[in-house]
Amino acid sequence: MSDPKSNDSSRQALHVDGISFSYGAKPALSDVGFKIAPGGFTVLLGQNGAGKTTLFSLITRLYDAGQGTIAVVGHNVQTVPLPALAEMGVVFQQPTLDLDLSVMQNLRYHAALRGMRKREAIARIETELKRLGMEERQNEKVRTLNSGHRRRVEIARALLHRPRLLLLDEPTVGLDAPTRQTIIDHIHHLCEDEGIAVLWATHLIDEILPSDRVVLLHEGRIQAEGIVADIVRTAGVATISDAFTKLTRTEDAA
Amino acid sequence: MSAVHYLRCFIGILTREALRFIQQRERFLAALVRPLIWLVVFAAGFRAALGISIIPPYETYITYEVYILPGLIGMIQLFNGMQSSLSMVYDREMGSMRTLLVSPLPRWYLLICKLMAGTFVSILQVYAFLGIALLVGIEVPILGYITIFPALVLSGLMLGALGLFLSSAIRQLENFAGIMNFVIFPMFFLSSALYPLWKMQESSVLLYEICRFNPFTHAVETIRFALYGEVNLWAIAITTGTFILFLAFAVFGYNPAHGMMKRKVGT
Numbered sequence A: 001m002s003d004p005k006s007n008d009s010s011r012q013a014l015h016v017d018g019i020s021f022s023y024g025a026k027p028a029l030s031d032v033g034f035k036i037a038p039g040g041f042t043v044l045l046g047q048n049g050a051g052k053t054t055l056f057s058l059i060t061r062l063y064d065a066g067q068g069t070i071a072v073v074g075h076n077v078q079t080v081p082l083p084a085l086a087e088m089g090v091v092f093q094q095p096t097l098d099l100d101l102s103v104m105q106n107l108r109y110h111a112a113l114r115g116m117r118k119r120e121a122i123a124r125i126e127t128e129l130k131r132l133g134m135e136e137r138q139n140e141k142v143r144t145l146n147s148g149h150r151r152r153v154e155i156a157r158a159l160l161h162r163p164r165l166l167l168l169d170e171p172t173v174g175l176d177a178p179t180r181q182t183i184i185d186h187i188h189h190l191c192e193d194e195g196i197a198v199l200w201a202t203h204l205i206d207e208i209l210p211s212d213r214v215v216l217l218h219e220g221r222i223q224a225e226g227i228v229a230d231i232v233r234t235a236g237v238a239t240i241s242d243a244f245t246k247l248t249r250t251e252d253a254a
Numbered sequence B: 001m002s003a004v005h006y007l008r009c010f011i012g013i014l015t016r017e018a019l020r021f022i023q024q025r026e027r028f029l030a031a032l033v034r035p036l037i038w039l040v041v042f043a044a045g046f047r048a049a050l051g052i053s054i055i056p057p058y059e060t061y062i063t064y065e066v067y068i069l070p071g072l073i074g075m076i077q078l079f080n081g082m083q084s085s086l087s088m089v090y091d092r093e094m095g096s097m098r099t100l101l102v103s104p105l106p107r108w109y110l111l112i113c114k115l116m117a118g119t120f121v122s123i124l125q126v127y128a129f130l131g132i133a134l135l136v137g138i139e140v141p142i143l144g145y146i147t148i149f150p151a152l153v154l155s156g157l158m159l160g161a162l163g164l165f166l167s168s169a170i171r172q173l174e175n176f177a178g179i180m181n182f183v184i185f186p187m188f189f190l191s192s193a194l195y196p197l198w199k200m201q202e203s204s205v206l207l208y209e210i211c212r213f214n215p216f217t218h219a220v221e222t223i224r225f226a227l228y229g230e231v232n233l234w235a236i237a238i239t240t241g242t243f244i245l246f247l248a249f250a251v252f253g254y255n256p257a258h259g260m261m262k263r264k265v266g267t
Helices: A007-011 A052-059 A081-086 A103-113 A118-131 A147-159 A177-194 A228-235 A240-253 B003-023 B025-046 B064-094 B097-101 B107-135 B144-169 B173-189 B197-203 B205-213 B215-227 B233-253
Strands: A014-023 A026-036 A041-045 A067-072 A088-091 A165-169 A197-202 A213-218 A221-227
Touching: A014 A052, A026 A052, A026 A067, A026 A197, A026 A213, A026 A221, A041 A177, A052 A067, A052 A165, A052 A197, A067 A081, A081 A088, A088 A147, A103 A118, A103 A147, A103 B003, A103 B097, A118 A147, A147 A165, A147 A177, A165 A177, A177 A197, A213 A228, A213 A240, A221 A228, A221 A240, A228 A240, B003 B025, B003 B107, B025 B064, B025 B107, B064 B097, B064 B107, B064 B144, B064 B173, B064 B215, B097 B107, B107 B144, B107 B233, B144 B173, B144 B215, B144 B233, B173 B215, B197 B205, B205 B215, B215 B233
Parallel strands: A041 A197, A041 A213, A088 A165, A165 A197
Antiparallel strands: A014 A026, A014 A067, A213 A221
8 A cells, every 4th residue: 555645645635544433343344545636536336335435534533533644635634634734625415504594694603613815715706616516595594495406505605615625525415407517517517627636525327427536335334436427337237327236236135 | 934923823712702702692691591400590490408607708698699690600610611612613614623723823823813803702601691690689799800800811711621632532522411511510510519528528428528629619719719719719719720730631633743633535
């Protein structure tokens, strides 16, 4: 396994290396490792309970990893967490907006936590809300927004401080198909246009594009990694859906 | 991370707490109604039953309403600390706590900012309560409204730190009801908030000793003396010591490596 402190690691937006973690005696992740280059879009694919949210909690240092290392733009999350966290934007699986505050107040709060100047924060908020078609809603209370709009606000919030790594944990769960597609397209454009690296956790196969890189996680272990065509070919099946079914079922049988 | 970043973060957390407080009018009213019922109803009923002798910092006989005023101020801050704790457990359950914890600043600093913001809100409540108390005829020395301020900061921080520690230890929102029974009520009733400790000593030496060890007693006494422009060094020392202790427990509790945050939130 490569050393996350090496030059190779500093060139990666995210370098997860040999991560293992357990809740008491129950293992949740076992020897997980992968890299995401700047501008890369990687899908972390896994069923519910595969370990995706645990991995997100380790990358964002909500928990400390038991074994292994995680580096974000060359900064080791365990040893130098603050510069690592500064490079990250995060959209958690659970909604994390304050319902009693307006969209603008929520985003101003986040900007303050990131140390942004007032003028810069307002300019960035207006830019990100406009890109997501939410500029007219900035003074509305979050409680009045539907779940799709709340998700857009959370994505705007995660991008305010111009992160180099964007983590999204099942961001489209519970959203209708058009909203899901809008969000997926928006995030792909961010990768292509701005070079932001993205780790997109999901259990929904139809969110994966043929060009996406996939890390298939099952029961805390990586079962396959690569672009869609490689995973399909290696599994000896016709589609990524079949590959997902086969690779996860094989492990169950074992 | 520059000092300006730290300052902006503090202002951001303070602003958020103030906005939440303004928009949750029911919370503000509840915070005032509770001690007012004690002041107007309870004190009226017990005025005759509980005679008060001349004890420091008072220089003359006082009415029961005057005696319990500092205790009710402490009650406001105690409930506010627990309200903040409940809010943090709720935020953690709902996920919004994560936004704060993944900020690129030391976790201990984020917790202190949260604590100071909660203390600020409790002080606003206390001054509103003092204003209403004045309207119903309970006066304190004019300078007392100023000299009480540092005492309110200290007691607010101590009780807020207790709430912060409890929020790190409570695993589920449902468990919070137990806090009412096992923390708030014993702390409040086993203190000098409602009756002087010599009265308690006459009834039970054991209860008296428990009251003496209760940090809430010392927070109330810090406030009581400050309200009359006096300093109770012993009470200040105990309140400060317990503040540091509770804060240390809270920081430990929220430490990702050692604390109680290590719990299953879904995989």
